[in-house]
Amino acid sequence: MKLAPIQKKRIYQYIIEQIKASIENGELLPGDKLPSERELADKLSVSRSAVREAFSVLDSAGLVRIMQGIGVFLKEDENEELITRMNDILNPHGVNLVELLEVRQGIEGQAAYLAAIRRSEADLQKIKTAYNHLEQAVAAQQVAAEEDYAFHISVVKASQNSMLLQAVKFLSDKFLQGVHQSRSESLKIPGKSQMVLAEHVEILNAIAEQDPEKAQQAMWQHLQNVKLRYLK
Structure with missing residues (x-):
């Protein structure tokens, strides 16, 4: 049984x-x-x-x-x-965070790869602005789900791929629920929010440097780390 x-x-x-x-x-x-x-x-x-x-x-x-x-x-x-x-x-099983993160690894890893190749200066500035808002929310000890989502969506927009953007928007409700769930857990552990910020900086820097492989790996690893932190 x-x-x-x-x-x-x-x-x-x-x-x-x-x-x-x-x-x-x-x-x-x-x-x-x-x-x-x-x-x-x-x-x-x-x-x-x-x-x-x-x-x-x-x-x-x-x-x-x-x-x-x-x-x-x-x-x-x-x-x-x-x-x-x-x-x-x-429903505690309404959003399977692990499965959602695996979907995001595929979509957003590719988006980060393309963003590093295709991003304009305006795109880069939007990603930096989104990161600054996330940093401010973390400093204020907020859950910062919306700010986290805004950073990720700015990367997807910079990929200049409308289908990737539609895929993210189609899953936006699940994404936000998952982000809120994972960030709520991070807030409970001292130093975890700063660790998450550092992972976002790596994504930002790779896109700024226009290094697609590094950007893809940084995004994939960030979401993998979110999954591992959740499973622990």
């Missing part, structure tokens, strides 16, 4: 479940403003940091808009679409 260990549910998942239930029973509609961080923390008897994590996960998955100083709003998608995508987040 093959048994699997019971997965312990994290608090942010419980919060997302409550939001999903409110959508299902019609209390929340697409485009509605969610209760504030403090309100949700009080009503659900959880910490405000747990609510922030839930909002961050929903934001990374493209399910909410966070407007600073105003509030958090559900995206204006169909109810069924919102619920389906929330189920993906809540």
Whole structure:
């Protein structure tokens, strides 16, 4: 008899479940403003940091808009679409991070190779800007999933291959969920975020030097390291 260990549910998942239930029973509609961080923390008897994590996960998955100083709003998608995508987040097997990283190694390794050959100065500047934003987010001890994704998408755009870009965008929801998952884990381990930054610098430098083999290997190895850190 093959048994699997019971997965312990994290608090942010419980919060997302409550939001999903409110959508299902019609209390929340697409485009509605969610209760504030403090309100949700009080009503659900959880910490405000747990609510922030839930909002961050929903934001990374493209399910909410966070407007600073105003509030958090559900995206204006169909109810069924919102619920389906929330189920993906809540299902611990919804995103197989290892399989996703293996797909990314193929797509983004080739993209980095081509970017090193084809990138313009404008492309290089966009990659540098994306890296600077990632560096600032890491310094602020943020999960930085959006900044990480922006760096990788800037490399893919620099490849000048529209099919590679379409492939990444097609998988963007899964990519963001996977990035959030891996970066959340990195934050828990001292020094890991700086290690991840150093790997991004290697990719950036190889593209700047227009060394395609080095760029491809740097990208492949970075994603391999993400996979190994996750498996550990």
